[in-house]
Amino acid sequence: xxxxxxxxxxxxxxxxxxxxxxxxxxxxxxxxxxxxxxxxxxxxxxxxxxxxxxxxxxxxxxxxxxxxxxxxxxxxxxxxxxxxxxxxxxxxxxxxxxxxxxxxxxxxxxxxxxxxxxxxxxxxxxxxxxxxxxxxxxxxxxxxxxxxxxxxxxxxxxxxxxxxxxxxxxxxxxxxxxxxxxxxxxxxxxxxxxxxxxxxxxxxxxxxxxxxxxxxxxxxxxxxxxxxxxxxx
Numbered sequence: 275x276x277x278x279x280x281x282x283x284x285x286x287x288x289x290x291x292x293x294x295x296x297x298x299x300x301x302x303x304x305x306x307x308x309x310x311x312x313x314x315x316x317x318x319x320x321x322x323x324x325x326x327x328x329x330x331x332x333x334x335x336x337x338x339x340x341x342x343x344x345x346x347x348x349x350x351x352x353x354x355x356x357x358x359x360x361x362x363x364x365x366x367x368x369x370x371x372x373x374x375x376x377x378x379x380x381x382x383x384x385x386x387x388x389x390x391x392x393x394x395x396x397x398x399x400x401x402x403x404x405x406x407x408x409x410x411x412x413x414x415x416x417x418x419x420x421x422x423x424x425x426x427x428x429x430x431x432x433x434x435x436x437x438x439x440x441x442x443x444x445x446x447x448x449x450x451x452x453x454x455x456x457x458x459x460x461x462x463x464x465x466x467x468x469x470x471x472x473x474x475x476x477x478x479x480x481x482x483x484x485x486x487x488x489x490x491x492x493x494x495x496x497x498x499x500x501x502x503x504x505x506x507x
Contacts, residue, residue: 279375283378284314287353316387318347328350330353358460365377379447381485408434409481
């Protein structure tokens with residue numbers, strides 16, 4: 275069976291202030307490389323990848339030093355102040371000659387994507403709605419009041435936690451993001467697609483596909499990568 279052909283955008287223009295690391299979290303060291311290196315590897319290893327665009331900050335000095343920057347399929351563009359702006363810049367760089375081209379958007383700070391999850395996402399994210407990796411919410415959810423006390427318990431039935439990658443027809447996502455500008459915060463690409471009237475498919479992913487957000491996430495990501503490679507720390 276021929277692999278699904280796709281292009282990819284990785285927004286990497288943020289700094290990650292919650293890490294309090296003095297540098298963008300995507301460039302923090304992790305398992306002999308950087309967080310960003312690990313995030314890009316599953317995409318670059320897939321035989322269907324045609325091109326990958328990384329949206330970086332205007333003053334970024336780190337990306338050009340990574341080995342992946344020399345891959346002929348990889349380009350860097352200047353991102354924006356928000357995730358949506360960075361993704362839009364990446365989509366513009368990819369072009370849209372083929373309106374059915376599939377684009378995969380992945381977080382720069384998710385270094386533990388499993389290749390099987392990417393394959394399943396590509397298989398199940400059919401046009402025009404596309405899809406996203408996600409996991410059903412398993413824990414009890416509490417809504418807080420202004421004083422940090424429990425206001426109520428939220429029914430978790432039918433709730434999913436969105437992950438990345440997310441995969442959509444490139445031109446459809448481009449139009450959805452453009453329409454969402456000024457309509458409120460768009461925290462992921464699926465939200466823009468929802469605003470445009472689409473219903474992306476939820477593709478169950480692996481809970482190990484964590485996002486590095488706080489200092490404690492780095493050793494957890496290290497352990498996940500080590501276990502996947504059959505190593506012990």
